[in-house]
Amino acid sequence: MSYSTLISADALRAQLDNPDWIIIDCRFSLADAELGAKNYRRGHLPNARYAHLDKDLSSAITSQKGRHPLPDFRALSQKLGNWGVSNRSQVVVYDDAGGAFAGRLWWLLRTLGHDKVAVLDGGIKLWQKKGYPITTALPVIQATTFRPYLQESFWLTAGQVQNRLADRSISLIDARTPERYRGEVEPIDPVAGHVRGAVNRPFQANLAGSGEFLPPEQLRKQFETLIGDRSPEQIVHMCGSGVTACHNLLAMEHAGLKGSKLYAGSWSEWIRNKNRPIAKGK
Structure with missing residues (x-):
């Protein structure tokens, strides 16, 4: 059995010794x-590698890009191979957020x-709560070759978002907190507000009190209410820098609403150009 959205702590625990499974810590x-990285060294899941958001999963910031530009996919593919990820591997990723x-x-x-990649539901916090093992030992990694098959249709550029909002062929969902979306506070970026036409769904709404994702049927009902008569393929997710937007995309996929896309540059890129329309309030 392979996992492509979420995996439970119990299911992962049963596969800890499986050499075809690769665990990556993304805290x-x-x-x-x-x-x-400090927390990883203090303790992580057995055999877990560490991936740094800025150094491994993003590229350098430029005057036209947002805070976490997409990485160089060739370089990332090389890193994945160095981490022992092959095209056959079942990958499990986790964090504490x-x-x-x-x-x-x-x-x-x-x-x-x-596609054989899943997020550990509940992350390391639930893992520890269950009493499952944590280690400070670094994994013994056998490097391999990871061959990428890049899906360029999975994300949109700022220009594509602007054009498709103008012709009303997409709906844009913003994963930031309501107060940031409304422009009441902005602790990170130099401009407050949201992309005109975007609707708000904070990624935290996907989670139950335990830190686990809500049941698929509940997520599906909530997203169907939000997107109305739009198909999942017409939905584009954004946030501050293209990171937490993936959480809403994951939630939709887990709910069976497949095919939504990412505006990778998100708010921090959008505001680089003063001619792009912004709004405040609801």
Whole structure:
């Protein structure tokens, strides 16, 4: 059996010794870019590698790009091979933020044509709560070759988003918190507000109190209410920098609403051009 959206802690525990399974720790903090790596060294799931959001899963920021530009896919594919990921591997990614950062690598792997990747539901917090093993030992990695099959249709550029909003062929969902979406506060980016025409669904709405994702049927009902008569393929997700937007995309896929896309540059890229329309309030 393969996993392509979420995997439970119990299911992963049963496969810890499976050499065909690769676990990757994606913990990160926007307030302290090295905290995730520090926490990894203090303790992580057995055999887990570490992927750094800025250094591994993003490329350099430029004057025209957002805060977490898409990585060089060729370089990422090389890293995946160095981490022991082959095209046959079942990959499991996790973090300590409900999947907010792990979702980025989940989406990147799918964009590279690798569907056998799942986010650990509940992350390392639920794993530890269940009493499952944590280690400080670094994994013994056998490097291999990962061959990418890039799916360029999985994301939209700023220009494509602007054009398709204008002809009303897409609906845009913003995963940021309501107060940031409304432009009441903006702790990170220099301009507050949202893309005119976007609707708000904070990624936290996908989670139950346990930190696990809501049941698929519940997620499906909520997203169907949000998108109305739109097909999933007409839905584009965004956030501040294209990271937590992947959480809403993952939630839709888990709910069986397949084919939505990512505006990878998101708000931090959108505001680089003052001619792009923005709005505040609801």
